[in-house]
Amino acid sequence: MTASVSAPRTTPGKLTATLTDTRLAEIKTLFENRREGYSLEGPFYTDPDLFKVDMEAIFGKHWLFAASVAEIPEPGDYVTLDYGPYSLIVLRNDDGGVNVLHNVCRHRGARVLTEAQGTTGNLVCGYHSWTYSPEGSLIHASSPGEGKFDKNCFALKKAHSRVYAGLIFVCIAEEPPTDFDEVAKIFEPYLAPHDLGKTKVAYQQNIIEEGNWKLVMENNRECYHCDGHPELACSLFPTWGLTDGIIPPHLEEVWERNKTAQADLEARCRRYGLPYEVLEELDTRIAGFRISRESLDGDGESFSADGHRLSKKLLGDLRDFRLGRCSMHLQPNSWFHFQSDHVITFGAFPINEHQTLVRTTWLVADDAVEGDDYDLEKLTYTWKQTNLQDKNFVELCQVGAANPAYEQGPYMKSEYQVEAFINWYTQRALEHLA
Template identity: 75%
Template sequence: MARAVNLTPKTGRRLTDSLPQDRVADHVRLLAERPTGFSLAAPFYTDPAFFTADMEGVFGRHWVFAGSIAELPDAGDYITVEYGPYSLIVLRTDDGGINALHNVCRHRGARVLTAPSGTTGNLVCQYHSWTYSPEGELIHASAPGEADFAPGCFNLKRAHAREVSGLIFVCLADEPPEDFDEVSAVFEPYLAPHDLSRTKVAFQQELVEEGNWKLVMENNRECYHCDGHPELACSLFPTWGLTDGIVPPHLADVWERNLSAELSLQQRCARYGLPYEVVEELDTRIAGIRISREPLDGEGESFSESGRRLSKKLLGDLRDFRLGRCSMHLQPNSWFHFLSDHVITFSAFPLEAGRTLVRTTWLVADDAVEGVDYDLETLTHTWKQTNLQDKAFVELCQQGTSSPAYEPGPYMKSEYQVEAFISWYVQRMQEHYA
């Protein structure tokens, strides 16, 4: 179910107002000149001015995945989300809603909450004890002889927040993109059977990758490099992204096995009334999406060496462990795997031009018991290793794009989703400058 709880935010000054006009002109020119099917010019990955523009044109205007309701199970629970110059407090209210508040005290700008997560009643700034309600209203700023301003003029600034099928999204724009309702309607039927309202956090990993956020997303959008993921290759077919005409000879047997597993999965989905069809609108709408239910190798149940389940507890009302993975990509910063026994959410939060935080969260059924129903190390092993491998790949690319010898290279046919991501990015930035 989707819920929007917010007051109209005021985003304040434009970040790009501080940029030299020649840097803005360079950005606009390179967006216009970017050849289809090729990676971006070096400044898109390395230039702090271009990073500032990204923070305004993408992360300042579009819906960003912040976390899941499993991270905020009770009223007063909060997480802090940081990207670029922004810091948000995302918290659950007494009525079950979600608020997003800028983590900037209205007195002198101190961070109000400094922990990455926790539980709070009112929000108290540690500096001078200005105190705010969970709605962001200033309720205490008194001192002897000082009460000469209207507290209502100094509430915490708010961002838009909404929950869809247990996923929490935030948007800093005064008026968020309108097509997110349409996209939500697309993915809700796929996610509903997994029922994130009845899950809990088993583990959360945070990795800072020394690479631009777009390189992180590009790496995620293809499996051309999947030979570098031996643990993942046990269960994820390395033919992902390939079609009949471009399967290399050494993957021919795997391709046939994948086709057979896909047919079997589709029959299971039909039996249980689960949607599985590919919906791919990565660069043809503002809130770009790709979602489908796809088979896994081996036993076809989960991301393990044998493909067998990693938790004994089924999620939601699912009745079968062998349902592969429901895979979803959302622009600009997230991807997900919804399995019968657990869910993994991934979010990329840009920190600087060459640094990105990748947050991975494993969710299991809320009644699953660690050590009885699942082993934590086994549950997380495949994607912990895969994330470390991806971190190394991204950092290799960042080093290369920083070299004077770098020039944009062509994407392979199997990397069409990388092209779609970059196409989406170029469109959004051109709209921003229009």
Template identity: 75%
Template sequence: MAAIDAIFAAPVTTPDIAPEKLAELQALVESRRPGFSLRAPFYTDRQLFDLDMRAIFGQHWLFAGSIAELPEPGDYITVDFGPYALILLHHDDGSVRALHNVCRHRGARILTEDSGTTGNLVCGYHSWTYAPSGELIHASAPGEIDFDAGCFALKRAHCRVVGGLIFVCIAAQPPEDFDQVAEIFRPYVEPHELGATKVAYQQDIVEQGNWKLVMENNRECYHCDGHPELACSLFPTWGLTDETVPHHLTDVWTRNLSASAALEQRCRRYGLSFEVVEELDTRVVGIRISREPLDGEGESFSPDGRRLSKKLLGDLPDFRLGRCSMHLQPNSWFHLLGDHVITFAAFPIDEGRTLVRTTWLVADDAVEGVDYDLEALTHTWKQTNLQDKAFVELCQRGAASPAYEPGPYMKSEYQVEAFVNWYITRLRERLQ
């Protein structure tokens, strides 16, 4: 076990950055103007992307999936964060293990499918075989000299499951405040009982944009006039205040305030957490979470706000619970409703491409065609994701232009500023 623990703690790094380039990157970080968007290289430069992989995705807790995606022992999913390839495997003891998807012989990818079921892990190149826990159990060939198989287990990443959400950290020493943040969001998430859900649908979209543009776009609703399907149920006044609501949204703002008061009463009656907790750039594991009303009937993301599945999740007492909305830095956001849950994750590919994965979860006893219509369940966010893809790609193309320069954030974009401030702070820490 000592050898396995050593493998577990081994740091994994990206290639070194040349000293002259490092000085250039440090100057870029220090030149960031608060309240303004980032300079173009943050979205277009390959070596800055490599720094992101080291300083952000190689150091911090990342959302990777949900327990509904690998419900039984032996089930697995594979995920890639830039150069890091991981296997998430549901172990026989009920835990989830995170293993680097890299054979210890000559580095071949071991599992090549996005998901499946497996016993031992067998590399398809030379049949090196690993136990589900990562130990090397077979690497023999005629005439070979014996070697210490205990020194060639698969490298591990840290893995935590909280409320049915799976998080991984590649760093040798993960950020220490994750447990504190988990205790913040646990009471919001646990009533939805993700362990008793199943995947109704999963959508993968490759956006031709840097991962930070994906996250910035998600962190504001200034652009929500471009989401007509979502505007049916999601109040387009998100992020606004009495002082910043434009005249054409006055009626919507009034309706939102009334719905918020009614939702707060229901949450107090049922003992559900609803208060806003916003620590997006004041923690290493940045978070924002709250329970917020939906328009119309206030039940789900439908044209009239009515439920999209007949099955309540967990032991929730009411469909009309709006949405529990959570943002976690650096790569995820979530909507938890009475009838279904939607998880979103950004997986960087390179400096100009990001995989955005959206997963719809429903109660595990919900029957498609009886309890929910799949097209109706997924319609709003399928369309919204395609619209967001177009917005991100417009920004990526603009950032590549010599005419681009950072522009000011509006007051309603304060969460974008918080994300960028969190990001710059993390880079500064790493560069120092």
């Protein structure tokens, strides 16, 4: 299902309107002088003016992962999405589509919906009771003695939306990048067999990491640090990102086991007609992406201590539990793990230049019964621990980036996806600043 809406929109350029031409030129120079193959300079992680540029150039212009359809299964269900100065309402409408509205009342700017999620009919602002339809139209704004005014001029502002393979994406730009639809045609065949439309939320975790959003994404894009994830290393091969010729001695046996497991997985995928090839254009197109199906260690079924399934219910049309993980990375703010028994979605939402909300959602088959088909603590254990460990790593880097002794350091070969992310980010920012 694909949905797109158009209406009065925001002007993201307002965020940097207060910056002087000299300041904008300084920021542009930082991007132009970016040293390839090295980490970014400290201000990219600490400067509030640079954060404004990020909100305009990246989060104000590009497609962002917002939620899954399992989070708003019924008409009237909604989630609110907050990042930087923005707040959006992502709402399931009566025909099964998705509306995305700016969560700002057109009267005096109060936030319309204040809860993170819920169910609503009409949208009523709690300040002066201005009332909007689920499509954003103003339907009630009366006051004693007030003359008539054109309600059509005061609808809630809308954002663009897309729903692909059960994942909801939003874009607040007036003209969003068009190549995202092309990328969706690439990743949909990988994800569709898991059928997110027939899943439910088992658990959702929100963590505020004391770090810039780019550090969150950089940390996710490499496994050089995976020795720091003992729970995850039980099922995720810590050789992810490595190739023949750069395997450290202590991982040689793991690498050989990984290659054998991957060959078995690919044979299984061919049997079931499932795509598994690595496809990636992380910094060579506007909608940067990477997707593949990769083996897991142990039983090869799920993220558990022995790789065994964590739910007894297969997802969608899948016929085998031993299908590893379908892993997808999308620029700029999301990553996903699709297993045969459950799916985990991750979204990173900047709060300010030094804080990021990381939202993790575990999805299981909609007929799976907690306690019978899955144990919630076991289902979430590996990634709860991994998220806390990643939080610590990100926060160590944030403190370091603010230290006067900080200097840019080189990326290792296994960190090529970090380099690709920074390349993508730099390109998009320079396009905007031009």
